[in-house]
Amino acid sequence: MANLKSGLMIETKDLTKRFNGLVAVDHVSFNVKRGEIFGLLGPNGAGKTTTIRMLSTLTRPTEGSATVGGYDIVKDENKVRKLIGLVSEKIIMYDRLTAKENLWFFGKLYDVPKDVLNKRIDELLGLVQLGSWKGSQVGTFSSGMRQRMNVIRALLNMPEVLLLDEPTLGLDPQSSVEVREFVKKINSENKTTIILTTHMMVEADMLCDRIAIIDHGKIVALDTSRNLKKLVSGADTTILELEIANPTTDMVSSIHSLECVSSVSHDDATHIRVHANGNDAFDTIIDAIRAEKGKISSVRNLEPALEDVFLHITGHEVRDNADRKIPMRGHGPFRARRRVR
Amino acid sequence: MGVKSLISDSLIVTWKDLMELFRNKMGLIMLVLMPIFMMSLAGFIFPSSTSISHVSVALVNEDEGYGNYTSASEILIAALEEMNNRTDMMTITNASSLDEVREMIQGGEVDGGIMIASNFTSSLVTGKQGIITVVTDESNPQMSMVLQIALKEVFEQIGTWVAEQNVRGLSEVVDESNSLAIVKPYSVQTEGAVAGEFSYFDFMAPGLMAMTVMMSVMTGLPAAISHEREVGTLDGMMVAPINRLAIILGKTLAQTARGLLQGILILILAVVLFGVTIHGNVLLIFALLLLGVFSFVGLGVVITSFAKDQETAMMVMMTLMFPMMFLSGVFFPIQQMPWYMQGISKVLPLTYLATALRKVMVSGAWVSMITTELAVMIGFGVVMTTIAMPVFKRAMTR
Numbered sequence: 001m002a003n004l005k006s007g008l009m010i011e012t013k014d015l016t017k018r019f020n021g022l023v024a025v026d027h028v029s030f031n032v033k034r035g036e037i038f039g040l041l042g043p044n045g046a047g048k049t050t051t052i053r054m055l056s057t058l059t060r061p062t063e064g065s066a067t068v069g070g071y072d073i074v075k076d077e078n079k080v081r082k083l084i085g086l087v088s089e090k091i092i093m094y095d096r097l098t099a100k101e102n103l104w105f106f107g108k109l110y111d112v113p114k115d116v117l118n119k120r121i122d123e124l125l126g127l128v129q130l131g132s133w134k135g136s137q138v139g140t141f142s143s144g145m146r147q148r149m150n151v152i153r154a155l156l157n158m159p160e161v162l163l164l165d166e167p168t169l170g171l172d173p174q175s176s177v178e179v180r181e182f183v184k185k186i187n188s189e190n191k192t193t194i195i196l197t198t199h200m201m202v203e204a205d206m207l208c209d210r211i212a213i214i215d216h217g218k219i220v221a222l223d224t225s226r227n228l229k230k231l232v233s234g235a236d237t238t239i240l241e242l243e244i245a246n247p248t249t250d251m252v253s254s255i256h257s258l259e260c261v262s263s264v265s266h267d268d269a270t271h272i273r274v275h276a277n278g279n280d281a282f283d284t285i286i287d288a289i290r291a292e293k294g295k296i297s298s299v300r301n302l303e304p305a306l307e308d309v310f311l312h313i314t315g316h317e318v319r320d321n322a323d324r325k326i327p328m329r330g331h332g333p334f335r336a337r338r339r340v341r
Numbered sequence: 342m343g344v345k346s347l348i349s350d351s352l353i354v355t356w357k358d359l360m361e362l363f364r365n366k367m368g369l370i371m372l373v374l375m376p377i378f379m380m381s382l383a384g385f386i387f388p389s390s391t392s393i394s395h396v397s398v399a400l401v402n403e404d405e406g407y408g409n410y411t412s413a414s415e416i417l418i419a420a421l422e423e424m425n426n427r428t429d430m431m432t433i434t435n436a437s438s439l440d441e442v443r444e445m446i447q448g449g450e451v452d453g454g455i456m457i458a459s460n461f462t463s464s465l466v467t468g469k470q471g472i473i474t475v476v477t478d479e480s481n482p483q484m485s486m487v488l489q490i491a492l493k494e495v496f497e498q499i500g501t502w503v504a505e506q507n508v509r510g511l512s513e514v515v516d517e518s519n520s521l522a523i524v525k526p527y528s529v530q531t532e533g534a535v536a537g538e539f540s541y542f543d544f545m546a547p548g549l550m551a552m553t554v555m556m557s558v559m560t561g562l563p564a565a566i567s568h569e570r571e572v573g574t575l576d577g578m579m580v581a582p583i584n585r586l587a588i589i590l591g592k593t594l595a596q597t598a599r600g601l602l603q604g605i606l607i608l609i610l611a612v613v614l615f616g617v618t619i620h621g622n623v624l625l626i627f628a629l630l631l632l633g634v635f636s637f638v639g640l641g642v643v644i645t646s647f648a649k650d651q652e653t654a655m656m657v658m659m660t661l662m663f664p665m666m667f668l669s670g671v672f673f674p675i676q677q678m679p680w681y682m683q684g685i686s687k688v689l690p691l692t693y694l695a696t697a698l699r700k701v702m703v704s705g706a707w708v709s710m711i712t713t714e715l716a717v718m719i720g721f722g723v724v725m726t727t728i729a730m731p732v733f734k735r736a737m738t739r
Contacts, residue, residue, distance in 0.1 A: 090573025
């Protein structure tokens with residue numbers, strides 16, 4: 001049971017992790033209330049996973065401290081372990097064991113009594129519609145099924161805190177929705193406190209009560225999703241995605257030189273994305289393109305997404321950052337899809 | 342509470358590892374095939390001079406004879422052929438000169454050659470030694486050695502026989518009954534400490550068992566842990582409220598079961614297929630194997646802690662295992678190695694396990710006769726385990 005003096009399930013103070021001089025997590029401090037869903041949002045390599053690993057006692061902090069359920073993650077690691085469930089980025093399942101055997105094994109590690117465990121395994125499998133797959137080896141499962149197994153594995157000990165590291169990574173849209181709904185359900189039914197990492201604004205938006213945007217190991221913003229977006233839209237920002245049939249460098253530089261424009265970027269040869277401020281930014285930009293005899297094929301006015309909040313706060317793009325840090329990950333197709341207004 | 346949950350948690354991990362092992366059909370087949378291959382290969386290929394047959398040899402007879410004496414080489418060749426008919430050791434082809442023999446060896450047509458010198462008869466008649474040259478193929482040292490030894494023995498026997506004939510002609514008192522004793526006064530007979538016939542398998546089976554156990558602990562353990570670390574399942578165990586020791590203990594138990602299974606398989610194969618007789622106590626053999634596991638496990642864990650992924654772990658293991666295999670007297674006796682290698686061999690725990698097993702299996706030794714080996718293995722195990730535990734704990738919370 002948690003040992004809370006305040007209503008805070010998780011408290012971190014200047015949590016820092018260095019690997020051979022490289023700072024992965026840099027003096028991160030935040031609090032998570034009991035029953036809250038808290039999101040850590042940021043590009044790959046920002047330090048989200050390391051933070052989760054420290055909170056789940058898998059990695060020791062180099063500096064700073066943190067408590068989970070009132071217990072120190074270094075001094076009382078075994079008490080912390082009893083309270084938490086971890087859904088790791090990698091699937092924690094043995095392919096050669098059946099669904100039931102896997103859950104039985106991990107349940108036994110938490111010392112769950114035999115009859116309780118058997119009942120709980122059936123319940124959990126039923127909850128994610130895998131009841132009929134009980135006796136099949138996990139190696140034969142689809143990635144969506146495996147991820148659902150991965151999530152219920154973390155629930156075997158009825159944790160008070162659930163740590164989810166990119167729970168929808170690599171899943172098709174439908175499986176992603178299922179996992180998200182399941183997470184929401186766990187939170188509302190059991191009052192489970194949840195920390196979730198993601199690089200998708202949509203996901204953080206849907207699930208999280210509060211979001212911490214993390215970049216280069218530092219928390220750069222922490223607020224509700226609505227307030228974070230206000231940071232961008234409240235500042236009168238217009239984000240345009242323009243398709244121009246005959247773009248020229250002169251045209252781009254003339255847009256760039258406009259007073260209201262804060263940044264111009266190329267998505268590809270014909271697509272240009274422009275961030276601008278002010279009420280008449282839209283007209284000014286269109287006029288500038290017309291003046292250069294540009295043929296505008298389409299214009300889209302974009303709602304601020306992670307990229308934009310990110311750009312607004314950090315001054316650089318998520319993509320540059322992600323690609324530089326982990327070039328091989330290939331999350332391209334799953335990266336935040338902007339909704340079009 | 343502490344010890345009880347440690348043991349029960351370990352057993353859960355062992356159960357899981359063994360389930361995985363038994364579900365892996367291909368792995369199981371390999372588990373059984375590996376010792377069979379090792380036994381057959383090492384046992385049948387290892388060279389022994391008595392077993393060679395049909396070695397092709399070129400024969401050059403340059404003997405010119407001496408006056409009206411019959412050429413002595415004819416008698417020699419007749420004796421050689423008569424002996425060869427009995428043993429089928431060689432396939433003899435005739436050649437005209439030493440140079441031709443060399444060419445034939447270089448061309449790979451024959452494995453060796455015999456040349457009888459031109460003054461062979463004249464030397465014998467005039468009271469000198471007749472010279473026979475054996476030409477061997479240096480590019481194949483194994484065969485070269487075997488051929489040398491075999492032919493030397495053959496000519497020695499023929500020589501003795503000729504000498505017997507000669508001394509009989511020298512004196513009245515010498516006849517068939519005592520001529521051999523005059524020419525060769527000593528006869529050597531060998532007898533083992535334990536009655537019965539011994540083959541190379543008797544020597545090898547204990548060593549092979551020792552090696553299999555070592556391999557399963559030293560490669561199996563690091564491979565299993567680093568594999569789980571790579572795929573991420575290790576986190577599932579690390580995040581559970583169990584002692585880290587339980588993870589190693591459980592995995593070691595599973596690997597031990599695997600190693601023992603292979604060990605027993607080798608034992609059965611050795612007895613059933615290769616005619617090995619066990620002279621010692623079977624329970625003592627198992628006890629020794631278990632002690633072997635204990636002495637290797639620390640080293641295995643240390644390597645696991647340092648190797649970040651499976652590939653590195655395997656490479657470190659291979660580098661350590663090959664010298665161990667050859668320097669521990671598993672396949673070749675330690676005594677035939679140069680002194681510095683014998684020195685290395687003396688610090689390897691496998692040497693002691695193999696020696697102890699061999700003493701027990703072949704010569705029926707009891708505990709009191711293998712105290713040195715036992716002491717070394719226990720000592721090595723204690724030291725390595727003491728080093729391994731803190732190293733592993735540190736490595737796991739990186």
